[in-house]
Amino acid sequence: MTSSGLRRFLQPAQRAKPGERCEMCTEPVTEEHSHVIDLESRAIMCTCRGCYLLFTHDGAGGKRHRAVPERYLHAPSFALGAALWESIGIPVRMAFLFRNSVLDTTVAFYPSPAGATESLLPLGAWTEMLESNSELSTVSPDVEALLINKNEDGFECFLVPIDVCYELVGLVRLHWRGFDGGSEAWQAIDGFFERLRERATRVGTNDG
Template structure:
């Protein structure tokens, strides 16, 4: 964003128009926290993590989203005026065709999902035996997960190493959601 050097721990801005994340220094980050400074071009990615214990999704609704792995994230993309769904794959974040009807029904019945900020916060889902783990997270956390999958996935099923790292990632997300 600017020429100030930043460390490995830093904030991010979402570029709403170009659909990408920018690494920022703290001053730049604070410029865009209200979303108004750039007429909506940039928005600071907030730092709040929340567990969504009341989340309900049926196996049929999940299947309708066409996600081939047990991980996904969804967020409201304001310039498209709709939710988009992505899943991590060895090739990076892959967009899925989303059955909007099914997902909009899920959102309509879940007050916590309705509090999600467009473009910068996401619903992170992990399918488990008999249900779903659901977290409301900053969008950059989803791309951290994408990075783990991209870097460590091996073969068809990913291999032990990547799933251990994914478990660690979700344990960290859970911890932050409690804090």
């Protein structure tokens, strides 16, 4: 994702500034608006509803642009063993993973004070996760991600629009202080996940 695309997520997600326009047709956009991703540059563009709907089907826009979906799923018990989490190399309690169709690979990132930091994903880990959590196996390449949160009870996972993950990245960059983040940062992070739980449709997974 480009740095200019990330900067918009230092503010609450999908909130348009007064006078902001669609980045595709220049029509004014509403405060609650949609996003389209440029698959080549990874830039996330604010769009009007009309432009958004043009790219909701595979193959639209010469296969370069794709609309970011608007579904939210929550697996409160996520079959992901501690050994697998450690093998991904995530030093914090949260990470998001998605399939990059342009590079034909699955990538893992975790939010940090420096932005979205990439972590190596072991061969076969993505397939293993989807096979163990079939309710989340319909995650769409490029535009949806699996956002994993490690808590006291184990792991929970959200299938979310990719822009939601960058909202979390922006939130961490905005609030993180010192080595452990500070109470303000963790209050903001906990609030972020609580809002996701309230918005998402709960799905059952096998314990693992």
